[in-house]
Amino acid sequence: MTSRSRAPIIAHVDMDAFYVEAELLDKPELRGEKIIVAGEGRSVVLSASYEARRDGVRSAIPLSRARQLSPTAIVIPPQMHRYRELSARIMAYFDTLTHLKEQLSVDEAFLDLTGARRRLGDPEQMGQLIREGIRAEVGLPATVGIADRKFIAKIASTRAKPDGLLVVPPAARIKFLHSLPASALWGVGAKTNEVLAGMGLRTVQQIAEMPREILAKKLGAVGEHLHDLAWGHDPRGVEPVREEKSIGAEETFAEDIRSTEALRRELLRLSHKVAGRLRSSGLQASGLSMKIRWRDFTTLTRSAVLRHPSQSGPELHAAAVRLLEKLGDRPQPVRLIGVRAEKLSRSDGSLQLSFDAHDDDWLAAQRASDAVSGKFPGAAVQPASLLDAEKPQENPDSG
Structure with missing residues (x-):
């Protein structure tokens, strides 16, 4: 058995504008419009179509602000029971592919497909199968990222949105990571990114090339963790049972x-x-x-x-x-x-x-x-x- 065949195959599946797309199943005439899913009154945006996102609308911003950014957008009240029903069907479909599923939210999950090579094909075929299977099951688009590390699969799906597939082979892991901005790494929020920029570190490659002890001195354990990620080191596997924190x-x-x-x-x-x-x-x-x-x-x-x-x-x-x-x-x-x-x-x-x-x-x-x-x-x-x-x-x- 080659080292390639032993490499983990981890998929990160993320539904595209899940609440919006769920609403479009029942309202296909609105496709292509600027759409915001939010409650009445003083609520926040739960989801926005990509057309509305081009106006700057994002999840979690106040609806009042979203209306200012995109005054012609159509606001649709959420149907949480509908989203939960669709999510349950999607997650049940994942269970037919692997018993190693880590659900992150109603519209997002990691799948460990390492043991499904003979049944599902190579990673590219797996990704296509997942996207086609979700389409057949619920009629919704999904983006899939596949890699041998969880965090790289997550980054890959983010880069492939919307409605895409990106496979990062083990041999291309470092090249892929080092092509990214520092903000792409898990754990780099606005404040950490500001500290990194102050150190002249704007890319993952620059983080990788910075001595680990300097990062640790500046950012503590976070700095050490980022250095590990920059070199593709992450031992975390898919955890089928996720305890709520x-x-x-x-x-x-x-x-x-x-x-x-x-x-x-x-x-x-x-x-x-x-x-x-x-x-x-x-x-x-x-x-x-x-x-x-x-x-x-x-x-x-x-x-x-x-x-x-x-x-x-x-x-x-x-x-x-x-x-x-x-x-x-x-x-x-x-x-x-x-x-x-x-x-x-x-x-x-x-x-x-x-x-x-x-x-x-x-x-x-x-x-x-x-x-x-x-x-x-x-x-x-x-x-x-x-x-x-x-x-x-x-x-x-x-x-």
């Missing part, structure tokens, strides 16, 4: 909120939502963070360690309220608020012993409400204090 939910208000009571009530709703997701995933949290965004888009995040691992809505809420109170007087009205459970671990299913039996009563009640919601999906079991509260506009959060 955090679970969160957030809301953007239709109108800026000044009322502390309204914010506390919204934190209660979000805390119960996050706690429900923890319980359904069999997880518990040892930490919690609260995110708050002022009217001028300044965003703060504050974190706390919980007194014990928890999946209880009231406990998460109490911690979130303490973080809110620690902020003191708020300089501006609040545009967005969020809760995120962190430092997750597996729950053994037992009730947490504590000095306050009320905690266990709450958790038992919440598990009972989970059972009701599971049996009757339309039922909304929630704290009584939320029943009369008007629900703000929700931002989908993949967590």
Whole structure:
């Protein structure tokens, strides 16, 4: 067996403008138009067609800003249930190709196809098969990058967009990497890129040629990691079971909120939502963070360690309220608020012993409400204090 045949074959599959393309399945007459998928009111852009992207529209920017950049764009409200259904079909198709699948999001996954050579052909044939298979299964375009390293496959798919295929053979790995700008490497965000530019490093090749110890002195462990990547060193393989690192939910208000009571009530709703997701995933949290965004888009995040691992809505809420109170007087009205459970671990299913039996009563009640919601999906079991509260506009959060 040659070294070439032993090389890993890793594909990164990324759907092209997934939400937009999903909408075009039902609205083909809009193809070629500038399209933005976003909620009503004070929401952010979830996806934009390539026609709208040429105007500068990008995911996660405020819808108001997107309308300024592309005033003739058509705004379509999201249908999250539709996107989840299409995603499930795509991921199920991947399972027919390999059992080594690492799903990154609803529209993105790594596939280890090393053991499928005889069945699926060479990497080029594999890539074409994947793209054609997705087209046949759901009618959507996808871009595929294939290499013997995960991060190179990811870079390749980014370079091949939209609706393309790029295979980087092992023998071409270094040449491919060294042709790229420094910003192409994993872990090079705006701040790191600025530091690298200050060192005169604007390409991956320049990072590779810089002594490792100098990069380490300037950037610490990040510098060493970038030096490894610049030479194609990355031992990470495809991980079929991906543990969630955090679970969160957030809301953007239709109108800026000044009322502390309204914010506390919204934190209660979000805390119960996050706690429900923890319980359904069999997880518990040892930490919690609260995110708050002022009217001028300044965003703060504050974190706390919980007194014990928890999946209880009231406990998460109490911690979130303490973080809110620690902020003191708020300089501006609040545009967005969020809760995120962190430092997750597996729950053994037992009730947490504590000095306050009320905690266990709450958790038992919440598990009972989970059972009701599971049996009757339309039922909304929630704290009584939320029943009369008007629900703000929700931002989908993949967590």
